[in-house]
Amino acid sequence: MAHQWRGLLREYAERLPLEESDPVVTLLEGGTPLVEAPAISKRVGARVWLKVEGANPTGSFKDRGMTMAVSKIAATDTQMIACASTGNTSASAAAYAVAAGLQCVVILPAGKIAAGKLAQAIMHGARLVQVDGNFDDALRIVRKLTETYPVALVNSVNPYRLQGQKTAAFEIVDALGDAPDIHILPVGNAGNISAYWMGYNEYAGQKAVTTMEESYRNLPAVATHVPQMWGVQAAGAAPFVAGHPIDNPETIATAIRIGFPASWDFASRARDDSKGLITAVPDEKIMRAQQIIAGEAGVFVEPASAASVAGLLRAAEDGRVPRDARIVCTVTGNGLKDTKTALAALPDGGVQAEVVAPDTHEVAELLGLK
Numbered sequence: 376m377a378h379q380w381r382g383l384l385r386e387y388a389e390r391l392p393l394e395e396s397d398p399v400v401t402l403l404e405g406g407t408p409l410v411e412a413p414a415i416s417k418r419v420g421a422r423v424w425l426k427v428e429g430a431n432p433t434g435s436f437k438d439r440g441m442t443m444a445v446s447k448i449a450a451t452d453t454q455m456i457a458c459a460s461t462g463n464t465s466a467s468a469a470a471y472a473v474a475a476g477l478q479c480v481v482i483l484p485a486g487k488i489a490a491g492k493l494a495q496a497i498m499h500g501a502r503l504v505q506v507d508g509n510f511d512d513a514l515r516i517v518r519k520l521t522e523t524y525p526v527a528l529v530n531s532v533n534p535y536r537l538q539g540q541k542t543a544a545f546e547i548v549d550a551l552g553d554a555p556d557i558h559i560l561p562v563g564n565a566g567n568i569s570a571y572w573m574g575y576n577e578y579a580g581q582k583a584v585t586t587m588e589e590s591y592r593n594l595p596a597v598a599t600h601v602p603q604m605w606g607v608q609a610a611g612a613a614p615f616v617a618g619h620p621i622d623n624p625e626t627i628a629t630a631i632r633i634g635f636p637a638s639w640d641f642a643s644r645a646r647d648d649s650k651g652l653i654t655a656v657p658d659e660k661i662m663r664a665q666q667i668i669a670g671e672a673g674v675f676v677e678p679a680s681a682a683s684v685a686g687l688l689r690a691a692e693d694g695r696v697p698r699d700a701r702i703v704c705t706v707t708g709n710g711l712k713d714t715k716t717a718l719a720a721l722p723d724g725g726v727q728a729e730v731v732a733p734d735t736h737e738v739a740e741l742l743g744l745k
Contacts, residue, residue: 380406383542384442390545390577390590391443391538400446400475404431404438405542409550409703414671415684419691421700424555425684426547427674429709433495436540436567436707437467440531443539445471448527454478455526459513461563461630462492463708468529469499480526482506482513487629489677489713509624510564511635531566532637537585540567544574545597547703554579554598556697560705561682562606562615562642562653563631567707569641572649575601584644602703604645606653607686609679613655615642627658627716630679630708656685662720664688668706675710678717683707 383405384391393399407430416423428436445468448456457480458468465481465488472479481496485505496503506513514530521528531537548554554575562568573583580596608616612624612632621634636642646653656664661678664685669675683704690696710717718725731737739745 382442383439383539384446387542387545389594391542392535392588393446394450396450397446398449398475400449400471401442402432402438402470402474404442405546407431407543407546409547410672410674412668412672415667415687418667419687419696419702420698421696421702423687424551424701424703425668425672425674426543426703426705428543428705428707429674429676429680433463433466433470434709434712435463435467436543436705437463438471439542440533440536440539440566440570441467441471441529444529444533444535445475445477447535448529449475449477451527453525453527455480456529457482457517457521457526458529459483459510459517460488460496461510461632462488462712463630464530465501465503466492466495466499466712469496469501472501473499478502480504480520482517482520484509484513487632489629490715491712495712510633511620514637530637531564534585534587537566537570537573537638537641538587540570541574541577543705544571545578548575548578548598551701551703554600555602555703556700557605557651557702558602558705559605559607559683559687559702561628561631561679561707562608563612563633563636563679565606565615565636565638565642567705568604568606568645568653569638571705572601572604572645585641601649604649604651605686605690606642606646606651607682608653608655609661609682610655610657614639615646615653616655626661628661628679628682629713630677631682654686654689656682656689660685660689665710665717666720669710674706675717676706677708677710677713680706680708680710
């Protein structure tokens with residue numbers, strides 16, 4: 376009988392900071408597909424896989440951190456959680472609040488959230504507050520709110536979020552038999568690149584700056600090396616590339632529309648310690664990458680997710696991709712969260728179906744079948 380996935384807290388319990396008394400709040404997240412992408416591999420001259428995080432229960436990688444953070448909160452007397460969000464965090468926080476029997480408050484930048492993500496948070500019963508500002512304003516407010524009132528913060532500045540997110544690196548090593556040579560992922564608030572770097576290090580028997588417990592020391596190493604970490608930002612929201620915060624970040628990829636990443640120091644360490652890089656690509660390259668991923672790899676991702684592949688394609692154009700390297704690109708969220716943006720990037724809005732009579736012969740003739 377096939378192994379039935381039990382959620383990442385149970386699958387990797389020995390490598391997570393869990394107490395026996397902690398409740399496990401899970402929607403069976405994790406265990407997401409690692410899909411080989413031959414067409415993209417051919418484009419770049421390397422062997423490429425996609426870590427499809429849109430297969431998580433609420434459609435993004437955020438569920439990994441949320442199961443860990445909410446489980447720790449559920450072990451306390453706190454009855455309300457709060458987050459600032461560009462969309463995916465709100466959907467995940469609201470869903471896990473339901474699973475834990477907690478209230479959820481979401482602070483959103485007004486008018487900057489994809490409809491699919493907003494619908495998720497609403498349907499899960501979250502209390503939404505929109506602010507006339509950007510994500511950085513929302514995070515500042517929610518941090519102050521949770522410092523002042525009996526409300527628990529579940530953004531990635533909550534250290535348990537990264538502990539859950541590191542498990543994606545474990546899964547990749549388990550699937551490939553070792554770490555890849557290069558791991559590429561979108562960078563917004565910069566928690567994910569920090570978490571992956573921690574996971575790869577711990578699976579190789581090493582400690583990262585974000586490590587919280589001793590499993591890396593007490594358990595045998597699984598990986599023989601760690602990868603270079605390549606982060607990719609949208610050109611209009613690229614504080615790491617600029618070397619300073621961006622006051623008014625703008626990009627069509629709303630999930631990474633962040634000007635002052637909360638995990639700046641951790642992400643910088645991941646980049647530097649891995650001998651990696653953080654670069655930026657324009658919106659048009661991101662949208663083209665989204666189309667390539669869907670049309671050539673069979674995976675539909677939201678725009679921000681495509682930044683990883685856009686960065687890989689740009690690196691290949693610049694001759695920076697090592698021949699035959701093993702490369703994993705994380706695609707962070709499901710394309711169904713933001714169909715409007717995806718279709719708007721196509722000619723005529725992408726909808727070009729002709730209408731014919733309900734007759735098989737006419738349909739066949741339209742298709743050129745004989």
